[in-house]
Amino acid sequence: MAAMGHVKDLIRRLSALTLPLSLLIVFAGSVQTSSAADPQMIKRRVNQVEYHVREFEKEVAQQRGGEKMVWRSRQAALERVQQLKLEFPDDPDVEKLYQRVRIALMKSMGEYTEVSEDWTLYKRNEDNLRKVIAEAGKKQWEELLAKHKDKLLAKTFPAPDSDKVSIEDIKGSYVLLDDVQYPHHQFYGATGEYVFSGKPSSGYYFVNIGVRDWVGPYEAVKRFRRNVDSSLAEVKNWTVLGEIVNITAEVPQAGEDKIGNFQYGWVIKPVALYVPDHVMAVYDAEKESSGTYIGEERVAQIKDSWYTVKEIPDDVTPERLMEIFMTAIKEKNYALYEKCIDPERRETDIAEDRLRYHWDLHQERFHGQYIHASFDKAKISVVKGFDEGNDLMNFFLDDKQKATLTKIGGTKIEEAIVESRAYDDNGKQLGSPHPHKLVRRGGGRWYVEDYAARF
Numbered sequence: 001m002a003a004m005g006h007v008k009d010l011i012r013r014l015s016a017l018t019l020p021l022s023l024l025i026v027f028a029g030s031v032q033t034s035s036a037a038d039p040q041m042i043k044r045r046v047n048q049v050e051y052h053v054r055e056f057e058k059e060v061a062q063q064r065g066g067e068k069m070v071w072r073s074r075q076a077a078l079e080r081v082q083q084l085k086l087e088f089p090d091d092p093d094v095e096k097l098y099q100r101v102r103i104a105l106m107k108s109m110g111e112y113t114e115v116s117e118d119w120t121l122y123k124r125n126e127d128n129l130r131k132v133i134a135e136a137g138k139k140q141w142e143e144l145l146a147k148h149k150d151k152l153l154a155k156t157f158p159a160p161d162s163d164k165v166s167i168e169d170i171k172g173s174y175v176l177l178d179d180v181q182y183p184h185h186q187f188y189g190a191t192g193e194y195v196f197s198g199k200p201s202s203g204y205y206f207v208n209i210g211v212r213d214w215v216g217p218y219e220a221v222k223r224f225r226r227n228v229d230s231s232l233a234e235v236k237n238w239t240v241l242g243e244i245v246n247i248t249a250e251v252p253q254a255g256e257d258k259i260g261n262f263q264y265g266w267v268i269k270p271v272a273l274y275v276p277d278h279v280m281a282v283y284d285a286e287k288e289s290s291g292t293y294i295g296e297e298r299v300a301q302i303k304d305s306w307y308t309v310k311e312i313p314d315d316v317t318p319e320r321l322m323e324i325f326m327t328a329i330k331e332k333n334y335a336l337y338e339k340c341i342d343p344e345r346r347e348t349d350i351a352e353d354r355l356r357y358h359w360d361l362h363q364e365r366f367h368g369q370y371i372h373a374s375f376d377k378a379k380i381s382v383v384k385g386f387d388e389g390n391d392l393m394n395f396f397l398d399d400k401q402k403a404t405l406t407k408i409g410g411t412k413i414e415e416a417i418v419e420s421r422a423y424d425d426n427g428k429q430l431g432s433p434h435p436h437k438l439v440r441r442g443g444g445r446w447y448v449e450d451y452a453a454r455f
Contacts, residue, residue, distance in 0.1 A: 037088065046093045049084055052077040053097055053104070060104045065111035065421060066432035074108060077101055111421075111429040119372040120425065122330040125306045130229045130278065132302070136295040137280030144241065144272055148174045159203025162264045167247045175268065177205055178239045182218075189250035196252035196265065197240075204252060204265030207240055216291025217273045217281035224279045224293045226360060227303075227332055230367040232278050233360075239276065242268035306331050312339055314445050318378035318416035318438045321446050326373055326420075326455065329362045342439055342447040358452045365454060370422035370430050373455040378416040378438070385412030414440040415449075422455040 056077035059068075081094075081101045088094045145152070152174045153160075160170055177197045185195045186209065193210035208214060225232040246267035251258040273281045281293040309327050316324070321340060328336035337359060338346065346355055386405040387393065394402070406412075419433035437450045 037091075042088055042091055043093065045084060046091075046097060049077075049080040050097060052080050053100055056108075057100065057104050060107045063108070064432045065107070065429045067108070067110035067429075071108060074105075078105070113423060113427045113429075115371070115423070115425065115427040119423075122306075122332075123367070123371070126229060126332070129299070129302055130231070132298070133224065133228060133279055133293070133295040134277050136298075137274065137278070137293070138276070140294045141272070141274050141280045145176075148241070148271075152176065156205075157198065157202045159198060159205060159266060161203065162247055162266075167244075167266075170244050170266070171246075173244050174241060174271070175205060175244060175266070176239065176241055177207065177268070178237065180207060180238045180240045181236055182209070182238065184236070185252070185254075187250070187252055187254050188256075189248070189252075191248045191250065192267075194250065194252070194265075194267075196250075198265070200261075200263060204263050205242075205268050206248065206250060206252070206265040207242060207268045207270060208245075209270075211269065212285075212290045213283045214270045216283045216287070216289060217270065217293075218291070219289050220281040220291040220293040220296065221273055221275070221279060223289075223296070224281070226356070226363070227334065228299060229278055230363040232275065233364060235275055235278065239274040240268070241271045241274070243271055245269045303332065307333055307336075309333075309336065312336070312445070316446055318380070318418050318446050319375045321438060321448065322375045322418050322420065322436055325448050325451075329359070330366055332363070334359065340448045341451045342449045345449065345451065355451070361452075361454075369424070370455060371425050373420040373422045376419040376421070376433065378418045380414055380416045383413050383415045385409035387412075411442045416440070416446065420455045 052073060055073040056071075059071060059073050078101060081097050084091075084094045085098050151172065153170075153176075156175055156177060180195055180197055182195050185197070187194060187196065189206075192206075192208055194206040195209055196204055196206055198204040209218070221232070244266050247264060248267055249262045249264050251260050251262055252265070253260050270283070272283075279293045281291055283290060284292050308331065309324050310333075312321065312324055324336070325340040328334075328340060338355065341355065346352055382390075386402070386409040388402060388406065397405070416438040418436045418438060420436060421433050422430045424430055434454055436448065436453050438446050439449045440446045
């Protein structure tokens with residue numbers, strides 16, 4: 001104990017010299033280990049520090065492979081074990097704590113796994129199809145520009161000055177707008193719904209988006225993004241070839257409370273929408289949806305060759321159904337995606353709109369957040385009706401009682417919870433596992449119920 005008193009006195013003197021704490025710890029450790037360290041004192045220290053290690057390990061276990069932004073106990077555990085290791089580097093109990101913290105520290109960074117090439121095949125297929133459609137659109141676009149070149153304005157900006165040029169002078173002319181931002185520049189005016197292009201100093205064009213000439217091609221572009229190319233969602237500027245049909249004065253601002261001044265703008269009727277390296281879409285009065293994108297008729301046949309799953313077996317397990325559901329999303333097989341989902345969740349037009357909305361969200365996530373997911377074993381329970389598989393209840397019931405309970409219980413409804421673990425393109429698990437709820441009625445096929453849940 002006297003030796004310990006000398007060591008503490010020496011540490012206080014060294015502290016007065018403002019030496020770094022780590023050097024003080026090392027020095028103290030060397031002095032202490034040079035003399036006979038008290039085993040009971042080390043054991044007490046280890047027991048005290050082990051509490052913080054256990055708390056850190058519990059916190060890691062609760063994350064179940066996910067990474068946290070803020071850890072409550074990690075820093076305390078690391079600091080205290082580091083101090084023990086520096087003071088008593090050869091003590092076996094200290095070494096055990098040190099190894100436990102190393103393992104917990106790696107797990108706190110998130111679980112990771114090897115990325116299989118199959119996981120990202122959907123991205124390569126999608127990119128190849130995008131190039132096919134983009135090439136077809138580019139060719140058609142160039143032909144369209146050549147067709148209208150005689151009536152195409154030599155330059156877009158500055159726009160013709162309405163003080164010097166009348167609508168009769170340029171009506172029927174065509175203009176090429178390469179900075180059309182929808183819906184960012186969308187606004188409702190006194191004369192219609194428009195997307196503006198331009199600014200006060202260079203003049204304005206107002207693209208009329210309240211007509212089928214816009215709605216048809218725009219819906220076609222949405223189908224392209226949904227069925228072919230999710231990266232289109234990242235594109236901000238579109239190119240529009242349009243015809244000048246009128247002039248109007250509007251306040252080109254979104255919202256009802258407009259604080260800007262009225263601006264004259266040339267009203268544009270869209271002829272074609274074009275996103276370079278992606279797609280070209282045109283109005284087509286013969287189509288039910290009033291528009292198409294170039295190459296659309298080839299997409300279904302090309303995609304059919306991608307599909308690794310085309311049907312869902314009647315005896316599909318909940319885990320396998322979740323794998324098929326994920327595959328349908330990754331391979332952009334919307335028909336299979338619908339077949340995975342509980343029919344009661346898609347009975348109305350509003351329900352169908354929700355399905356498409358969450359389809360788009362799933363597409364974005366599988367292109368910007370994660371590339372694959374694995375699924376844990378399902379936990380199945382009976383939520384309505386008699387559970388003939390409940391061994392505990394069966395112990396007390398005879399066959400007649402079971403038959404009665406089955407009859408009065410009505411259609412049996414089972415629920416399965418399957419947890420998914422999503423991985424990014426480096427193979428790292430993203431967050432903790434996410435639960436997915438599936439349902440089965442009357443012993444039929446399993447269906448995904450909460451189709452909106454992320455992986």
